[in-house]
Structures are given as structure tokens and as C-alpha cells.
Amino acid sequence: xxxxxxxxxxxxxxxxxxxxxxxxxxxxxxxxxxxxxxxxxxxxxxxxxxxxxxxxxxxxxxxxxxxxxxxxxxxxxxxxxxxxxxxxxxxxxxxxxxxxxxxxxxxxxxxxxxxxxxxxxxxxxxxxxxxxxxxxxxxxxxxxxxxxxxxx
Numbered sequence: 389x390x391x392x393x394x395x396x397x398x399x400x401x402x403x404x405x406x407x408x409x410x411x412x413x414x415x416x417x418x419x420x421x422x423x424x425x426x427x428x429x430x431x432x433x434x435x436x437x438x439x440x441x442x443x444x445x446x447x448x449x450x451x452x453x454x455x456x457x458x459x460x461x462x463x464x465x466x467x468x469x470x471x472x473x474x475x476x477x478x479x480x481x482x483x484x485x486x487x488x489x490x491x492x493x494x495x496x497x498x499x500x501x502x503x504x505x506x507x508x509x510x511x512x513x514x515x516x517x518x519x520x521x522x523x524x525x526x527x528x529x530x531x532x533x534x535x536x537x538x539x540x
Contacts, residue, residue: 396523406516413509420502427495430488437485444478 393401400406452471456464472478 396527400516400520404516404519409509409512409516413506413513416502416505416509420499420506423495423498423502427492427499430491430495434485434488434492437481437488441478441481441485444475444481445472448472448475448478 392398448471449468452468453464456467459467
């Protein structure tokens with residue numbers, strides 16, 4: 389059989405929702421950790437696409453330089469721009485990299501939102517802590533007043 393809660397505990401839990409605020413803050417902290425992990429993974433994948441793009445561009449440069457050794461530097465530069473623009477593999481890599489950048493931006497927005505929620509919930513817990521200190525001092529003052537007013 390469960391003993392009834394002391395009135396102060398019932399007030400703190402049932403009216404002020406102390407445990408609810410803490411549990412919500414803990415849930416947001418877990419969500420924030422997951423969002424940070426997802427962002428890190430997306431950034432790694434984006435860096436991988438960047439490297440693949442650089443590698444493909446270098447492969448095309450080497451290939452085209454071998455095909456057109458007689459071109460001047462200016463003519464080769466114009467030709468290479470066209471080759472890079474028309475290369476389907478390079479286009480796909482750039483599209484995937486841009487999609488990954490969008491994913492990173494989405495994770496950044498989620499992280500900012502979660503950090504704000506953590507700040508708000510932390511402020512609420514701090515506020516509740518101050519309120520509990522106030523209640524404790526008030527109760528001590530009440531007990532002290534009762535003790536001094538009683539005849540010995």
C-alpha cells in the first residue's frame with residue numbers, strides 16, 4: 389500500500405510539475421544529442437562528396453590535357469569548363485553534395501531549436517529551485533515562530 393505524499397511533495401510534483409519539467413529537459417537533451425550525431429554524419433558525407441568532386445575534376449583535367457596538348461592555356465581553360473559542365477557523373481556528385489548540404493542546414497536548424505528548448509527548460513528548473521528555496525525559508529520561519537511562541 390502506498391503512503392500518501394507529504395503535501396509539499398504533492399504540490400511540487402502535481403501542481404508545479406517538477407518531474408515533468410526534468411523529464412522533458414532530459415528528452416530534449418537526448419534529441420539534441422541525436423541531432424548533433426546526425427549533423428556530424430551528414431557533414432562527413434558532404435566532405436566525402438567534396439573529395440569525390442575534386443577527384444573527378446582532376447581526372448577530367450588530366451584526361452582532357454592528354455587529348456588536347458596543343459591548346460593554349462586560355463583555350464584549354466574554356467574547353468575544360470565545357471567538359472566539366474557536360475560530365476554527368478560530376479553533375480550527379482554535385483547534386484548529391486547539394487542535397488547533403490541541405491540536410492546539414494536542416495540539422496543545424498533542429499539543433500538551434502533544441503538548444504533554445506534546453507535553455508527554456510533549464511530556466512524553468514532554476515526558477516523552480518528558487519521557489520523551493522523560498523518555500524523552505526518560509527517554512528523554517530514559520531517553525532521558528534511557532535517554537536518561540538510556545539511556553540517552555
